[in-house]
Amino acid sequence: MNILIASTIVPFIEGGATFIVDWLHLKLKEYGYKSEVLKIPFYSHYQLMSDQMKALSLIKISDNVDKLITIRTPSYLLQHPNKVIWFIHHHRGAYDLWGTKYQDIPNNNEGLKIRQEIINADNKAFKEAKKIFTNSKVVSSRLEKFNNTKSEVLYPPLLNPEKFYSNQYGNYIFYPSRINHHKRQHLAIEAMKYTKSAVKLIIAGKSDTDSATALIMNTIKQNRVENKVTFLNRWISEEEKVKFIANSLACIYIPFDEDSYGYPTLEAFHARKSIITCNDSGGTLELVEDGHNGFISAPDPKQLAHYFDQLFYNKNLAGKLGNAGLEKIHSMDITWDNVIRRLV
Numbered sequence: 317m318n319i320l321i322a323s324t325i326v327p328f329i330e331g332g333a334t335f336i337v338d339w340l341h342l343k344l345k346e347y348g349y350k351s352e353v354l355k356i357p358f359y360s361h362y363q364l365m366s367d368q369m370k371a372l373s374l375i376k377i378s379d380n381v382d383k384l385i386t387i388r389t390p391s392y393l394l395q396h397p398n399k400v401i402w403f404i405h406h407h408r409g410a411y412d413l414w415g416t417k418y419q420d421i422p423n424n425n426e427g428l429k430i431r432q433e434i435i436n437a438d439n440k441a442f443k444e445a446k447k448i449f450t451n452s453k454v455v456s457s458r459l460e461k462f463n464n465t466k467s468e469v470l471y472p473p474l475l476n477p478e479k480f481y482s483n484q485y486g487n488y489i490f491y492p493s494r495i496n497h498h499k500r501q502h503l504a505i506e507a508m509k510y511t512k513s514a515v516k517l518i519i520a521g522k523s524d525t526d527s528a529t530a531l532i533m534n535t536i537k538q539n540r541v542e543n544k545v546t547f548l549n550r551w552i553s554e555e556e557k558v559k560f561i562a563n564s565l566a567c568i569y570i571p572f573d574e575d576s577y578g579y580p581t582l583e584a585f586h587a588r589k590s591i592i593t594c595n596d597s598g599g600t601l602e603l604v605e606d607g608h609n610g611f612i613s614a615p616d617p618k619q620l621a622h623y624f625d626q627l628f629y630n631k632n633l634a635g636k637l638g639n640a641g642l643e644k645i646h647s648m649d650i651t652w653d654n655v656i657r658r659l660v
Contacts, residue, residue, distance in 0.1 A: 318349075320353075322353075369437050376395040386401050392438075400448075403467065435463075450468070450470065454599045470658055472650075486563045487516055491520070491567065499521075500570050503620065512621075515627075571597055571598070572615075573596060573598040586642060592610055609643075
């Protein structure tokens with residue numbers, strides 16, 4: 317079977333949306349299928365989207381492709397009679413983030429017109445698909461709410477989960493992620509002002525904007541936690557990340573209303589480390605069980621600090637929660653066997 321994976325990208329920007337494409341490509345070949353990848357540059361500024369969407373919808377994939385699997389919005393506008401969508405999120409500014417501070421389309425005549433064009437194009441593409449999978453219950457719920465479209469949840473695994481391990485339960489909480497306001501690293505930093513133990517916080521990642529980086533720097537300075545917080549303002553290597561997680565006390569991942577559980581959550585659990593998340597973090601709540609394999613906090617610095625201290629003072633608890641995290645992954649069958657079987 318010849319399988320084409322198609323997705324939109326922002327050139328030279330990596331992340332979960334690119335990993336899922338590259339890893340699926342490698343695994344399809346490993347499982348004996350012929351696979352190629354089509355990565356389409358797409359710029360999501362609202363004034364540029366209409367023409368790009370129209371262009372995508374006019375492309376008919378050649379007949380020697382037996383199955384088309386599309387990933388990132390709006391790659392699913394491509395035409396093929398056997399199209400399967402592994403849907404990871406909408407253009408959220410037109411949907412669940414409309415009317416919030418994260419809205420990226422203006423609420424004027426031009427913006428409303430483009431928003432409706434996005435919704436109409438999505439609805440048409442969803443009806444054309446043979447099957448629609450999502451990466452979380454959160455995204456499936458949005459599809460049903462906004463597009464009246466049913467879907468099945470198919471959780472994406474890590475490429476090489478076996479490389480993650482636990483060496484010790486050290487003295488720091490680790491937060492690896494892209495730096496932006498939506499990921500709320502600033503909230504973890506503010507929590508360090510209220511910790512009573514000797515616990516530390518290490519943040520690793522790079523921002524696409526100078527303002528997001530400045531927010532981290534300023535938050536550290538304003539809260540006077542320079543001796544408690546380390547900010548690695550760069551993309552660390554996979555080898556570094558594995559070691560940081562292996563020696564951490566626990567990991568933290570507290571985005572606002574995330575589309576999925578996030579790779580940091582999965583990486584932590586494979587390394588037998590617990591995760592601290594927030595009760596408004598979206599998809600993380602599909603993996604994290606409060607007091608069982610991690611902690612679910614209010615988005616409140618004082619409550620986060622309480623959990624930081626609790627783990628620091630009780631390393632046995634940190635290990636118990638971490639082991640339960642790995643068991644959770646196994647119980648949900650988050651494996652490539654499951655992914656390939658259901659997609660193909």
